[in-house]
Amino acid sequence: MSDHRAGPAVPSRSRYDVVVVGGGHNGLVAAAYLGRAGRRVLVLERLGHTGGAAVSTRAFAGVDARLSRYSYLVSLLPRQIMADLGLAVELRRRRVSSYTPVSRDGGGATGLLVDNGDEAGTAEAFRRLTGSGREYAAWQEFYGRTRRVAEAVFPTLTEPLPRRDELRRRLGDDPLWEALFERPLGEAVEAAFSDDTVRGVVLTDALIGTFTHAHDPSLRQNRCFLYHVIGNGTGDWDVPVGGMGALTDALADAARAAGAELLTGCEVTSVQTDGGDAEVVFRSGGEEYRVGGRQVLCNAAPRELDRLLGAAPSGPAPEGSQLKVNMLLRRLPRLRDRAVDPRAAFAGTFHIAESYRQLETAYREAAAGAVPSVAPSEIYCHSLTDPSILGPELREAGYQTLTLFGLHLPARLFPEADNEAVREAALAAVLRQLDAVLDEPLADCLALDGEGRPCVEARSPLDLERDLGLPGGNIFHRDLSFPFAEAETEAGSAGQDPATPGGRWGVGTAHPNVLLCGAGAVRGGGVSGIPGHNAAMAALGR
Template identity: 55%
Template sequence: MPHPHDVVIIGGGHNGLTAAAYLASAGKRVLLLEREDHLGGAAVSAEAFDGVDARLSRYSYLVSLLPQRIVDDLGLDVQLVRRRYSSYTPDPADPSRGLLIDREAGAEASAAAFAGIEAENDADAWNAFYAETAHLAERIFPTLTEPLPTRAEARALIGDDRVWGSFVERPLGETIEARFENDLVRGVVATDGLIGTFTSLDDPALDANRCFLYHVIGGGTGDWDVPVGGMGAVSGELARAARDAGAELVTGAEVLAVDPGGRVRCRLEGTEHEATAGIVLSNVAPAVLERLLTAGAADAAAHAAREASGSIAPRDRPPFTHDSKLDVPPVVRERLRLAAEPEGAQVKVNLLLNRLPRLRDASVAPEVAFAGTFHINELESQLDAAYATAARGAIPSPLPCEIYCHTLSDPSILSPELAATGAHTLTVFGLHVPHRLLERFGNDELRAQLQAAVLASLNSVLAEPIEDVIATDAAGRPCIETKTTLDLEEALRMPGGNIFHGPLSWPWAEDGAPLDTPAERWGVATRHPRILVCGAGAVRGGAVSGIGGHNAAMAVLEASVL
């Protein structure tokens, strides 16, 4: 890699691929460096079980925030399936009944569903509440692929002070409790504020509010769709678009150091290389970028010393000036502070089943209950208790869990022979298991305990043990795979196993924040002018969206014409 590039991208996750495709299409010379031997980052499909022809979305699994604009701009052949059933939630106190949210149910059937769990008064409140989130989605989602609005501009876009106050200024827990009476209904609503976020619903820091907002605005509707072919199909299309546009995508290239002047040192096939570019885009977590910059500073100091001693000739350097006293934009400073030690708070469990298990609620077929999001032990009171337990350093019992079955919407991830047997996949996402639990448990012990907690939570609402329907692999082992926060950290370089790379931000700039440069206006700035964030660590990052990659590319292209 001896020749200079216009842009070097660190990390081949879906956002890095998005940026590469946009920039190469605009005629930029793009080099993307990926540590693994494959592209896609967390948005990949894999055969998780030996000898079993099933390609599971191993980490991320649903799509909501990927804008149609990106799909159209890059000519992506991505198919998404809209799920008829939004969710099913068994009543933990009486699992023979539960709440089924059916998008196609009429008003009478919907009211009867709420009445079935003695939540008659919440049926109308549910409709009114989600009419408000639909309004938020309609107004806010289109701004995610535009320069940042200010807080005042976002508020004006929403145009309803009551809605703004409910979702942006009051803790999410207060809003939910003011609108709903039933503990189960409150819990179903609340979970969108807690997925991957370790916080109390009533915390005035409003972390739950930000998490909730991103979960309800996707696509302008808030729908979460199933990617046909699995999540790897999405990344595969982005990689194809980037290659077709002329980007150079290099796998097996571990980045070791980054210099603010545009130099990137990496190791490829056992040999160290140096790539240079006018701009470096970081698709790694901000905390990881900080470590690479520290290594880059050490490289620069060592090289300068060798130049000064005359042992090597001076090399040309791109013009770069950085004053350590330079006023860093407040949003960048805050994100650097919070990203110093990110913490994830989830466990991910993948299963392959011979068939779907029977439920204690005989009124709902398993094919219906598992077709949307299946909530288990997620009463609001249970979520609060689980948070308090985990904050004390213990594993919550029962463990709040969310489940989805990819194969009910898209059986293509199974071989035809396997699909014909009635096999199905289940993806379980356990909440409120923060990375700090590793201070008490070793990773192997924690993984085993969390896996047992997930199965126990599942069994609490089933008419038969889930273990009885788990398939076996070629060696006769159960087809179950459990990923802790440390597993994510080691496999994906997500510090603390934080699936958002750090704290989520509001999708706007605070009033008075500097928006003088393209990077600031697009929410991708770091304290170094030549280094931009293009991944989940961007201001509007998180989830499989491509938004961070799109916005970084737009900032680069805007800067190139100024």
């Protein structure tokens, strides 16, 4: 976790220009921009540190390894924000995009290694898997089209919210728009690819933290997919050197340097507003405090803001759909696919039980109320890209971190009374599928902590709700939205009237001086800073 301490938990004044509720990365971005614009800013964070879900921590007792505990990679953070705020943080590119192990009939093992630095080797991997060059050509064409979407859409994320027709004209490709914005993603995937494994690799980007399927008519999968392929106009996912905590520590420094006041250990209990002035009530050290502000920016989920305002919850209850697992290994395990070096296989995104059919089966089993019998997941090994998160002795000894993200494990499977038992069952299910593609048990490679326990920790959606205040454990705060004004928004629905600053930037609420600056904003989700930037622009009336 971040080692920053925000000083005394008592505000230095009774009134500010802006009070930011929540010191996650988006709240820090907003505070830095507003402070640089001369506003008096107070940030109130419930936890004992800033950074929210984007933190690093020594997860295992007596072990010198700082893991990015909840958020792993960075794609959506605009270089513009980093430059504006003077963030001296390195985002390191992963050469390997992904590896997907495949079991052959008769017991053989192979796999698909997508190496961004070796086009010929990647083409050969596709040929070995599918028997021809067709799927690789389709892969290049498909992601060439998503690159065009990224180049057209990403720059708009830090501009006033465009209307649907404006964004469609900006893309300038009606068939592509229809495929990704109007029709279920499964249609485009099935039209482009014929191989079950390749289809699954593509679809996984539509399912991260989102409980849905390829042909969901609500297009949840399309929205999730879009945000996973447009980052910085390329869709690349990078590793923050020093871990996620290095990024949020830099943001906290930028906010303080801009004059913002950051207080931790402060739980906001209510927000009251008459549309022109607001009062924020919070508790710290057993005492209650009240501060006034001309504007309030909320970095918590919209459902949490409703509670603070004393309003009825708006929209359906959010539901997360993931199991987050952190591990430390003494060494990387051997693979059944002997043609691939484990250091290459684990250097990108390692897909497990994520073929197209397996993903559909897992979704149906989870929708019926059961932990999937073949549980899909993907793994990231940050220490291969950034060894600095390990202490010198661990690096020299060959230790590695693994973070596993289990899919199709919705909050409904984890009732409060049985959360621990179901979490252990889900953990066993995902590790069982990992063991199935290894040539040795993962347990033989796990490091032990200072008390002799295996270095494995798992977090269910219910745990994320308790740890981070995410309703239903939803890592996006609520369902993701397309990055444009919907028809009802154009008609002036509550909080999104395009004639108001909040509506113009996609961060408005029913109260003109209360804005969303977190993942629940129209262009929220991921470690991006975009909602923080946009809320700051709205607060400044730009």
